[in-house]
Amino acid sequence: MNSDNALVIAISSRALFDLERENRIFENEGLEVYADFQKDNESSILEPGPAFPLVEAFLKLNDKLDEHLIEIVIMSQNNPQTGMRVMNSIDYYNLGITRAAFSGGQPLGAFLTAYNVDLLLSKNSQDVQDAVDNSIAAAQLYSPPENFNPEADEIRIAFDGDAVLFSDEAEIIYKQQGLDAFIEHEKIFAKQPLPEGPFGRVLKTLSRIKSRADGGIIRIALITARDRLTHERVVLTLRSWGVTVDEAYFLGGLPKKEILKAFNAHIFFDDQDKHTGPASEIVPSARVPYKRDSELHENNTK
Ligand SMILES: [Mg+2]
Numbered sequence: 001m002n003s004d005n006a007l008v009i010a011i012s013s014r015a016l017f018d019l020e021r022e023n024r025i026f027e028n029e030g031l032e033v034y035a036d037f038q039k040d041n042e043s044s045i046l047e048p049g050p051a052f053p054l055v056e057a058f059l060k061l062n063d064k065l066d067e068h069l070i071e072i073v074i075m076s077q078n079n080p081q082t083g084m085r086v087m088n089s090i091d092y093y094n095l096g097i098t099r100a101a102f103s104g105g106q107p108l109g110a111f112l113t114a115y116n117v118d119l120l121l122s123k124n125s126q127d128v129q130d131a132v133d134n135s136i137a138a139a140q141l142y143s144p145p146e147n148f149n150p151e152a153d154e155i156r157i158a159f160d161g162d163a164v165l166f167s168d169e170a171e172i173i174y175k176q177q178g179l180d181a182f183i184e185h186e187k188i189f190a191k192q193p194l195p196e197g198p199f200g201r202v203l204k205t206l207s208r209i210k211s212r213a214d215g216g217i218i219r220i221a222l223i224t225a226r227d228r229l230t231h232e233r234v235v236l237t238l239r240s241w242g243v244t245v246d247e248a249y250f251l252g253g254l255p256k257k258e259i260l261k262a263f264n265a266h267i268f269f270d271d272q273d274k275h276t277g278p279a280s281e282i283v284p285s286a287r288v289p290y291k292r293d294s295e296l297h298e299n300n301t302k
Contacts, residue, residue, distance in 0.1 A: 005212075006071045007205045010101075010112060011055055012088045013076040014124035015141045017046035031105075038082045041155075046072055046089040050144040050284045053122045054266040057155045059096045061217055069209045072097045073115050077124075079104035112136050119202050121267075121286060132289050137202050139269050139286035142276060148283060150266050154219050157206070158263055159245075160256075160270035161224035163296065164288050165203055167195035170269050171228075172295050186230035193240040194233060198288055199269060200241070207243035220245045227252030227276070257282055271296075 013019060026034035058070040074090065074097050076083055083102040090097055101111050109130035112120060120131045120138035131138035150156075162171040174182040203220070209216045222245045226234065231250050236244060249259050257278045260268055265283045271277045271290065279285040290297040 005205065005208055006069055007202065007209060008071045008073065008096075008116050008118045009055075009058070009114060010073045010075045010108070010117040010120045010122075011051050012108070012120075012127065013074060013078060013083070013125060014123045015049055015051040015121045016055060016074060017049045017050065017052070017086065017089055018132060019046065020143070035079075035082050036130040038078075038085050042085050042088060044085070045092045046085065048093075048144070050123075050141040050286075051267070052144075053150040053284060054121075054155070054157075055095065056093070057150065060084070061155065061213065062096065064217070065213060067212075069212060071099070073101065073117065075101045075108050075111065075115075075120075075122075075296050076103070077108065077127075078102050093121065109134065118205060119135040120258075122217050125289070128242065129292065131249075132198060133292055135198075137199050137288075139288045141284065141286045144278035144283055144284055153265060156219045156221070156263060156265045156285075158221045158223050158260060158268040159199060159203065160272075160275065160288075161222055161226060162194075162197070163271040163290065164197055164199045164269050165222065166197040166200070166237065168232075168271075168290065168294055168296055169195060175296065176235075183227075183229050186226075186233050190232040191236065192208055192233070193237040203245075204243055206242060219247070221247040221249065221259075221265070223249045223256050223259055223268070224251065224264070225253055226250050237286075260285075 014026050015022060025037050055072055062068050062070055080102045103111060107130060108127045112131055117136060120136060121141055122128050123141050125140055128138045128140040169180050170186060206218060228250050256275045260279045261282045268279050268283050269286045269288055271288045273287055276285040276287045
């Protein structure tokens, strides 16, 4: 049964399965050749894509709790015909996904609200940007790491702080005025909670699910480039939201890759390619783009 408090995650078919070769056929040779290819290979099972370990782990959690605390919707710009191979692969892996949308080439943005989507994970930058612009949490996945071996009994999710869990307010000061001004600003406003960022609600929902699931099953880490001098505002912000994270790393500029290796995240969310790029070689990673009207958008559209 579906819980009212469920986290609804839309996964694109290219995030769930490795469809890179097929996507190249579509982009280089057009819809007709692509459709023929998918039809000829309908019974050839697709390999897992970057979001597969996370989806599999969440569906296992639903089974364990006998409740759909996480609702997965597969969303694709395929049409129902070309989508058959995806459906067959979902059956093959025995993934308990009950909802699907095949939009036949239409951008997915308009359907996210219809399916009550809280989070979109996709490889399509346009779909992700559209979702973000409509204030729906969304992230663009990188290709999956080789030899990723997720924890079997625990779902591990790692979030960046500024411009992901928190708003981009502090990030803008850092970018425009430098590190010293940022530290000074964060000390002055240490007692004032940071505004919620694009993934703030996702964290709150996951936190509720964690408490329903008796802790233990989902482990959440905050991995931020902030240093210890600015940690107070972060901790007080999370406290004011009524959420706790299991682990927090204030790296003061150190690379995030090694921490992620140690934490072994099922997925890592960050707004900056300089963090998600290297991290994606180790754990499945996704970049959270800025809204088009954000002052940060121009600087990091990659
Ligand atoms: Mg950030």
